[in-house]
Amino acid sequence: MSTREIKDLTRRDYQYGFVTDIESDSAPPGLSEDIVRFISAKKNEPEWLLDWRLKAYRSWLEMTEPKWAAVSYPPIDFQSISYYSAPKSKTDGPKSLDEVDPELLETYKKLGIPLHEQEMLAGVAVDAVFDSVSVATTFKGKLNDLGIIFCSFSEAVQEHPELVRQYLGSVVPITDNFYAALNSAVFSDGSFCYIPKGVRCPMELSTYFRINAANTGQFERTLIVADDGATVSYLEGCTAPQRDENQLHAAVVELVALEESNIKYSTVQNWYPGDKNGKGGIYNFVTKRGKCAGRNSKISWTQVETGSAITWKYPSCLLQGDGSVGEFYSVAVTNNYQQADTGTKMIHIGKNTKSTIISKGISAGHGQQTYRGLVKVLKGAENARNYSQCDSLLLGDQCGAHTVPYLEVKNPSAHVEHEASTSKISEDQVYYCQQRGLSAEDAVSLIVNGFCKEVFRELPMEFAVEAQKLLGVTLEGSVG
Amino acid sequence: MLTIKNLHASAGGAEILKALDLEVKSGEVHAIMGPNGSGKSTLAHVLAGREGYDVTEGHVTFDGQNLLDLSVEERACAGLFLGFQYPVEIPGVANNYFLRASLNAIRKARGEEELDAMDFLGLLKKKAALVEMDPKFLTRPVNVGFSGGEKKRNEILQMAVLEPKLAVLDETDSGLDIDALRVVSKGIESLRSPEHSIVLITHYQRLLDYVVPDVVHVFAGGRIVQSGGKELAIELEKNGYAAFESAASA
Numbered sequence: 001m002s003t004r005e006i007k008d009l010t011r012r013d014y015q016y017g018f019v020t021d022i023e024s025d026s027a028p029p030g031l032s033e034d035i036v037r038f039i040s041a042k043k044n045e046p047e048w049l050l051d052w053r054l055k056a057y058r059s060w061l062e063m064t065e066p067k068w069a070a071v072s073y074p075p076i077d078f079q080s081i082s083y084y085s086a087p088k089s090k091t092d093g094p095k096s097l098d099e100v101d102p103e104l105l106e107t108y109k110k111l112g113i114p115l116h117e118q119e120m121l122a123g124v125a126v127d128a129v130f131d132s133v134s135v136a137t138t139f140k141g142k143l144n145d146l147g148i149i150f151c152s153f154s155e156a157v158q159e160h161p162e163l164v165r166q167y168l169g170s171v172v173p174i175t176d177n178f179y180a181a182l183n184s185a186v187f188s189d190g191s192f193c194y195i196p197k198g199v200r201c202p203m204e205l206s207t208y209f210r211i212n213a214a215n216t217g218q219f220e221r222t223l224i225v226a227d228d229g230a231t232v233s234y235l236e237g238c239t240a241p242q243r244d245e246n247q248l249h250a251a252v253v254e255l256v257a258l259e260e261s262n263i264k265y266s267t268v269q270n271w272y273p274g275d276k277n278g279k280g281g282i283y284n285f286v287t288k289r290g291k292c293a294g295r296n297s298k299i300s301w302t303q304v305e306t307g308s309a310i311t312w313k314y315p316s317c318l319l320q321g322d323g324s325v326g327e328f329y330s331v332a333v334t335n336n337y338q339q340a341d342t343g344t345k346m347i348h349i350g351k352n353t354k355s356t357i358i359s360k361g362i363s364a365g366h367g368q369q370t371y372r373g374l375v376k377v378l379k380g381a382e383n384a385r386n387y388s389q390c391d392s393l394l395l396g397d398q399c400g401a402h403t404v405p406y407l408e409v410k411n412p413s414a415h416v417e418h419e420a421s422t423s424k425i426s427e428d429q430v431y432y433c434q435q436r437g438l439s440a441e442d443a444v445s446l447i448v449n450g451f452c453k454e455v456f457r458e459l460p461m462e463f464a465v466e467a468q469k470l471l472g473v474t475l476e477g478s479v480g
Numbered sequence: 481m482l483t484i485k486n487l488h489a490s491a492g493g494a495e496i497l498k499a500l501d502l503e504v505k506s507g508e509v510h511a512i513m514g515p516n517g518s519g520k521s522t523l524a525h526v527l528a529g530r531e532g533y534d535v536t537e538g539h540v541t542f543d544g545q546n547l548l549d550l551s552v553e554e555r556a557c558a559g560l561f562l563g564f565q566y567p568v569e570i571p572g573v574a575n576n577y578f579l580r581a582s583l584n585a586i587r588k589a590r591g592e593e594e595l596d597a598m599d600f601l602g603l604l605k606k607k608a609a610l611v612e613m614d615p616k617f618l619t620r621p622v623n624v625g626f627s628g629g630e631k632k633r634n635e636i637l638q639m640a641v642l643e644p645k646l647a648v649l650d651e652t653d654s655g656l657d658i659d660a661l662r663v664v665s666k667g668i669e670s671l672r673s674p675e676h677s678i679v680l681i682t683h684y685q686r687l688l689d690y691v692v693p694d695v696v697h698v699f700a701g702g703r704i705v706q707s708g709g710k711e712l713a714i715e716l717e718k719n720g721y722a723a724f725e726s727a728a729s730a
Contacts, residue, residue, distance in 0.1 A: 429569075431530055434551075436556060436638065437582050446573055451571065
């Protein structure tokens with residue numbers, strides 16, 4: 001099996017995205033204070049939130065785009081983007097799955113996505129999704145009984161303004177970075193979740209999410225708060241390929257973990273990556289951060305990133321509470337001309353804080369990938385512990401993998417470990433698998449999944465299975 | 481089962497197999513013995529279809545098919561198994577998972593139903609007991625952290641599960657201690673039946689004390705220079721290959 005063949009295997013066309021032409025009530029392109037006011041008014045927001053947005057907008061004006069990431073793309077014209085677009089109805093969507101591109105359906109099937117979700121994902125008109133609506137209602141009732149708040153961000157602003165006001169921007173301040181400031185000024189919608197004291201959320205907040213919040217727009221805002229002793233597992237995104245007419249995505253996710261609480265946040269991102277010549281594709285500039293505010297709290301990020309033309313993303317943990325724990329498990333795939341600069345920041349502030357970083361990067365085609373991670377141990381963080389492991393796997397000889405670990409340790413009692421490796425799929429491995437009857441495609445898929453195993457086992461069970469299949473589909477062009 | 485006629489093959493521009501003829505009938509066990517560098521392993525890889533080996537002349541028929549027309553995995557699915565001299569490690573992929581994927585790929589190609597996890601587990605346990613493999617190796621990543629002997633035992637386990645029509649075992653006995661050799665031999669013997677053929681590539685006669693071959697071939701200079709019964713192996717052990725090597729180059 002030659003390098004050339006591996007290259008052929010990993011080259012595949014992305015034909016599975018879709019564009020649904022939703023009649024929209026959108027703002028004219030461009031960004032100004034008026035647009036920020038317009039968005040806020042459209043959403044009927046309280047005065048304090050408008051002020052917050054305006055403050056963010058004014059900070060953003062003073063800021064410049066970060067250029068330190070190892071990604072290159074043409075300059076973004078922020079005045080050519082429309083910052084508000086309200087979906088009105090789905091009447092233009094396909095009437096049933098029969099009208100949907102069979103290849104798209106084939107992909108859904110390969111990923112094992114249930115029929116009613118396929119309909120939702122493919123944008124089939126509402127009444128066809130009746131089943132899932134009732135399922136969602138059942139979930140909602142169950143969550144309500146436990147006092148769990150889980151709703152769209154807009155709804156939360158109306159129904160629970162005190163909670164939103166208390167925690168919004170408490171982890172990612174409006175001035176944090178260029179894209180976070182932009183998001184704070186113009187965010188469209190997103191999710192809000194509050195788990196009250198001592199409550200263990202009885203279900204993965206995944207199924208619900210996948211049914212209800214498919215299209216939250218390009219400036220998504222998520223806020224999750226786990227009160228003392230609460231536990232929640234949240235899943236964002238889905239393995240099904242997603243296409244979006246908005247090229248720029250700048251989401252912000254904030255997690256707050258109070259005393260003895262536990263938040264597990266899993267992401268599967270499969271946005272349109274552009275074609276095999278590097279044309280098109282989503283730019284994904286995301287700020288994700290969690291604060292372990294309370295003693296013995298824990299935040300765990302797990303991400304599987306296979307889509308987007310450009311990924312700029314560093315899910316991080318502020319380990320403030322004594323004995324708090326931060327974890328980051330990541331699989332990132334770059335194929336064709338995809339670029340990813342991704343990693344994490346673990347900031348040890350409290351005593352006896354612990355962090356683990358497991359990053360698996362896979363590059364194929366002309367993909368370029370950088371792991372960028374910061375482990376920072378502040379002066380007062382007695383007995384901080386960190387273990388980092390960054391492994392890169394290369395498929396072919398045109399791709400690249402780079403590892404940039406930053407370590408800042410200001411307390412002598414800290415233990416910080418970093419391990420890194422770069423390897424290639426060897427022809428011997430593929431040959432060995434083929435001699436045992438597997439096709440070259442299945443062999444590559446098997447080897448890559450083996451490489452990612454430590455991360456996949458952190459995913460919720462049903463998603464781990466989907467993620468494995470997704471990786472196969474992403475790398476092999478084996479559709480049909 | 482296997483018919484090789486006038487096979488010429490080269491690797492990296494050098495001709496390694498030179499006018500090789502070999503006939504292995506159903507149910508037969510053949511031993512191919514020869515000095516280092518004589519092309520024994522090349523023969524194994526040419527049969528398996530490894531890239532980088534070019535067949536320049538000759539024919540190979542396997543179970544009625546033109547073997548050289550088939551891809552590596554098609555050969556495997558047709559019932560050809562190669563026991564690797566250096567088994568490959570696959571990190572993160574559990575041994576049992578790998579073997580089930582393998583078995584099911586082959587069953588699927590044959591039009592048989594795939595085995596579910598439970599049925600497969602039953603089969604695997606039985607075969608693991610046959611090669612006296614500690615069950616903990618079944619859930620460990622394929623060959624990762626295995627000793628040389630454990631890797632070879634694992635090859636035999638794979639063979640026992642896949643039950644190939646023809647097993648070509650490339651120096652499976654190298655690096656085994658006496659106990660491991662006995663176990664591996666037992667595994668090989670278990671495949672022996674009128675429907676299965678085995679080609680043992682080996683340097684040493686000792687394996688042949690446990691797996692008594694029907695035919696022994698002396699391999700030198702890229703072809704078979706002499707064939708005979710088991711006594712040929714004993715003669716080789718006593719006198720070495722020198723006489724045959726000079727015969728090959730003559």
